[in-house]
Amino acid sequence: MANELGFQDVKAMTGLSVKQGNIDALMGMAQSNVYAVTAELQKPEYTQFFAKKHKNQSDSFIPQLYFMVRSHAPPHFKVMLQRLTRSIILRTSLNISGRGSKGKSRHRVRYYPGMPEFDLDATLFNYIQNGANYLKHSDIVGYERRQRKRNVVLILDVSGSMFGKLLLNAALTTSVLSYAMAKDFTSVILFNSEAHVLKGIKTQTKIVELIDQILESEAVGFTNISRALHRGIVELKKNPGNRQKVGILITDGDFNRGKNPLFMARQFPKLHVINMPPEEVKLKQTRGQQVCRQIAAAGRGYYVPVKEFDEIPRALMQLLAKI
Structure with a gap:
């Protein structure tokens, strides 16, 4: 009417x-x-x-x-x-994001007052080895949690014409990543026909600034996953060393520009894929789903399909808890 x-x-x-x-x-x-x-x-x-x-x-x-x-x-x-x-x-x-992803590894250390966690098996072993007469401070083995600095690049598909959904998803997932990994090194890349580094891995940017940049951008163009993955690898290489390096790609997988992304996916130490729903679902098994599975396999990472856009941020949190 x-x-x-x-x-x-x-x-x-x-x-x-x-x-x-x-x-x-x-x-x-x-x-x-x-x-x-x-x-x-x-x-x-x-x-x-x-x-x-x-x-x-x-x-x-x-x-x-x-x-x-x-x-x-x-x-x-x-x-x-x-x-x-x-x-x-x-x-x-x-x-x-709540309290954020754990991002901390446990290390065995000698006892000190106020220690919150203990390795009971190792402590009992020391106790028995020392004669089992009485428990000494030197017998006690504890755990100490240390922040594990990780390098994570978030690669977000903003191609196509879905009215606001792609940009809203990009802003929300970027904000979730920023909260959950505030003490880690993160990079955010938006891509369609080209790839744009919204936040460099060595750059400190306020969350509100990242959100505003996304809200003011456009979700248009074709889909060039290979170009986006290349930019992700470049960002990860900017932080050399033994720190964990991970890529997280969020896309429907239906690329129509650039080379086959599998070659670039293999260059990642670890690449996980969140397969977001396509604009039009014509078949239960779409080409994009197949591509996303192949990219995750090539990147030795997890493949996480979602049926609705509002599932993506929580899927991201689940991934972050595993890395």
Whole structure:
């Protein structure tokens, strides 16, 4: 019905949808005539509506609305929606990442006061070896957790035309990575026909800056996985040494530019793949799924398929807990 309404009618219906709190109707209006909806919602009186939705955490529609209106919205309205979207991403990613991935290895050390963990088998062995008369401090073997500096490059597919989903996923997964691996070395690469290093592995960048860069970028172009993997290898090589080096590729696998990515995948010490859903599922077993499996096998890593985009951040956390 909204498609048959004129500009002024859609504006009026938008105001009514907000007044009644009907988000489905609001988003339906935005899909039918985004210009009319933008013209209505940019009015100052609607600022309180968005602020209340964000405060009550009933704001899941805001990121989608932001991507729908950002190209033609007045600066003040775009900035408001972008700030709210950024806040939603930060809040969501912090909830997902929790305390972050462990990233700590256990080392056996001699006893010291306040030691939280003990190696019981090794302690009993020392006790018996020393005559089993009484337990000495030198018999006790403990564990000490030490931060394990890892090098991880996150490679995100932002090709195609899925309205806002790819960029929202990129911003959310980047934020999750930043929270979970705050003490490690990380790099973030976005790719379509080309590959762009959003964050270098030796660069310190604030999470809010990374999110804003993603929210202001475009999800367009073809898919060149090989070029993206090459840039990932270059980033990992910038930090030489024996630290763990891992690549995490998030893509639907349906590349249509560049060479076969398997050659570049083999160059990684370890390359994991999160297979995100394609834009159109014509067959249960798509070409992209096959490619993602092959890339993970070539990179000696895990293959993690997801059915929905909102599963990707938690899949990333599960991967980070394993490396």
